Amino acid sequence: MDLISIFRSFQNRLFDVLFSASQGFLYELWNDLMAALLSLAFLIILFVPMERVFRANKQAFFRPAWWLDFSFFLGQYLLWGGIMVYLLSHFSSWLNTWMPYSFREAVASQPWWLQMLEVVFLSDLLIYWGHRLQHRVEFLWRFHKVHHSAEHLDWLAAHREHPLDTVYTMGLINLPAIVLGFPLSTIIGLITFRGIWAIYIHSNVRFPLPFVRVLVGAPELHHWHHDQERDAGNYANISPLMDLLFGTYVCPDHEPKQFGIKEKSPRTYLGHMIEPLLPKNIKKRLRF
Ligand SMILES: [Zn+2]
Ligand SMILES: [Zn+2]
Numbered sequence: 001m002d003l004i005s006i007f008r009s010f011q012n013r014l015f016d017v018l019f020s021a022s023q024g025f026l027y028e029l030w031n032d033l034m035a036a037l038l039s040l041a042f043l044i045i046l047f048v049p050m051e052r053v054f055r056a057n058k059q060a061f062f063r064p065a066w067w068l069d070f071s072f073f074l075g076q077y078l079l080w081g082g083i084m085v086y087l088l089s090h091f092s093s094w095l096n097t098w099m100p101y102s103f104r105e106a107v108a109s110q111p112w113w114l115q116m117l118e119v120v121f122l123s124d125l126l127i128y129w130g131h132r133l134q135h136r137v138e139f140l141w142r143f144h145k146v147h148h149s150a151e152h153l154d155w156l157a158a159h160r161e162h163p164l165d166t167v168y169t170m171g172l173i174n175l176p177a178i179v180l181g182f183p184l185s186t187i188i189g190l191i192t193f194r195g196i197w198a199i200y201i202h203s204n205v206r207f208p209l210p211f212v213r214v215l216v217g218a219p220e221l222h223h224w225h226h227d228q229e230r231d232a233g234n235y236a237n238i239s240p241l242m243d244l245l246f247g248t249y250v251c252p253d254h255e256p257k258q259f260g261i262k263e264k265s266p267r268t269y270l271g272h273m274i275e276p277l278l279p280k281n282i283k284k285r286l287r288f
Helices: 003-053 066-096 101-108 112-136 138-148 163-179 184-202 210-216 219-225 241-246 269-277 280-285
Strands: none
Touching: 003 066, 003 184, 066 163, 066 184, 066 269, 112 138, 112 163, 112 241, 138 163, 138 269, 163 184, 184 219
C-alpha cells in the first residue's frame, strides 16, 4: 500500500467516525430538545393557572429576567441534565463496591414504607445542614448565590442554578438512597419528585392553608428563604420539620419586600456560569 492510499483510508475512517459521532450528537440534542419542550408545556399547563388563581405577587408572565431564567431552563436540559445522571450513576456504583452486603440485606428486609421514611428523613436532614453551609461558607455561597440572584420568583426561576451547586445538592440529597442501596430507577423517581416540588415552592403562589404548610412545606415559606437577607431561614427542601427542629422556621403573613441578593450579579447566562469560578481580583475588573 502506498502512502497516498494509506492517507486516503485514514481520511475515510476519520470521516466515518466524525459523521457517526455527529449523527449521535445531533440525535441526542434533538431528544433533549423535545424533552425540554414537553416539560415546558407541562409546567406552563400546571403552574400558570395556579399562579393566576393563587397569586402571591403581582407580575406578568414575561416578567424581568424571564429570558435569563429560560436560558437556565434550557441549560439544564441540553447541557447539564445528562452529566448529572452520569455523575450520579458513577458515584452510586463506586459507593456500592464499599457497602457491606449484610448492611444492605438488613435495610432491604424492612417494610418498603419504613425504608422510604428513612430515606426522606435522612435526605432532609443532610440537605438542611448542607443548605445552611451553602449560605455560611463563602466558597459554597459563590455558587449558591446564582440561585438567590433571582429578583422575581415563579415556576421558571426555580431553574436558576449553577451546575456545580446542583452537583453539591444532588450528591447530598441522594446520598442516603445510594448508601441504603435503592435501585437507580427509584433514585431517579425521587429526583423527579423533588425537582417538581422545587419548581412548586418557587412558584408565584400563596395558599391560605397553614396546616398543610407546616406539614409538607409551601411556596410562601421558600419565598422567605429568597428574602434579600442572606440568612433569612427556611432551609428545608420539602417538609419544614428540620427548620422547626433547629429554629430557622419563618412564616410572616405577608410576602418579603424584595427577593434577590445585596451583592452585584451578572446579567447573562454565560456570566453566571463563569463568575463564581473566577478569583475576586479578576471579578472586580470584569463586567458581565
Ligand atoms: Zn439557599
Ligand atoms: Zn430557591
